[in-house]
Amino acid sequence: MSLCVLNEPAPDMTLTDLETGEQKQLLDLVESSxxxxxxxxxxxxSKASEREVETMEIFSKDRHNKLLNFVLVNLDQNIGDTFAFLDTIVEHRIGDEAIKGPRVCRYYGNGNEPTVLHYGAAEVPEPYGLQSxxxxxxxxxxxxxxxxxxxxHWDDIAALLRHRQEVTDPSYLKKIMAWLLPPITA
Known part of the structure; x- marks a missing residue:
């Protein structure tokens, strides 16, 4: 099994769609998009996961899901607990505005289009070096x-999204990405 190393290809893994049960390979999902x-x-x-999941939901809104893939991978074994967690009504703060809604939108029929892809994994994938x-x-x-x-850091993503919305030239976007997310060397 290969390790998840910066500036190297991501290790592939099988993900299970929480809504349909369909299995997908991570790299197929990434590369096809x-x-x-x-x-x-x-x-x-995990209380820290609550904050992170809610932050991802906020970042994914305002058409940002058209610019980036936002993918959640749940490591729990109980799908009922997972759906209860995702559907919990919380207050999202977007600027000065407070909006109540599910922690993560996962329904297509309620007028609020899901912007985060939800998957599950049966065990912690070793190549990704998860310690927590x-x-x-x-x-x-x-x-x-x-x-x-x-x-x-979410600040890197915020800057990327600001620039990505302002710029449509793909070559300029690559320069911005190189500046915002430069290769990290050990």
């Missing part, structure tokens, strides 16, 4: 790991 992917492993029993949850990894459209765990 052509978008950068924010991948967060979480568990419903939440654990976030950034993967580029070619499947290369740009951030893993401690060197991930």
């Amino acid at each position: 052509g978008k950068y992917t924010i991948l967060t492993f979480y568990a419903t029993w 949850v939440p654990h976030t990894v950034v993967i580029d459209p070619q499947g290369t790991v740009l951030r893993n765990g401690d060197n991930f």
Whole structure:
């Protein structure tokens, strides 16, 4: 089993869609979208995961899901607990506005389109070096790991989204990405 190393290809893994039960390979999901992917492993029993999942939901709104893949991977064994966790009504703060809604939108029929992809994994994937949850990894459209765990910060993503909305030239976007998420060397 390969390790998840910065600036190297991301290890592949099988994910199970929590809504349909369909299995997908992580790298197929990443590469077929052509978008950068924010991948967060979480568990419903973790208070830190609550904050991270809610932060991801907020970042995924305002059409940002058209620019980036936001992927949650639940590590719990009980799907009922997972859905109860995702559906819990919370107050999201967006600027000065407080909006009440589910922790993560997962319904297509209620007018609020899901912007986060939900998957489950039967066990903690060893290559990703999970020591705790939440654990976030950034993967580029070619499947290369740009951030893993401690060197991930939502501020990097906020800056990327600001610039990505302002700029449509793909070559300029690559320059911005190189500046915001430069290769990290050991």
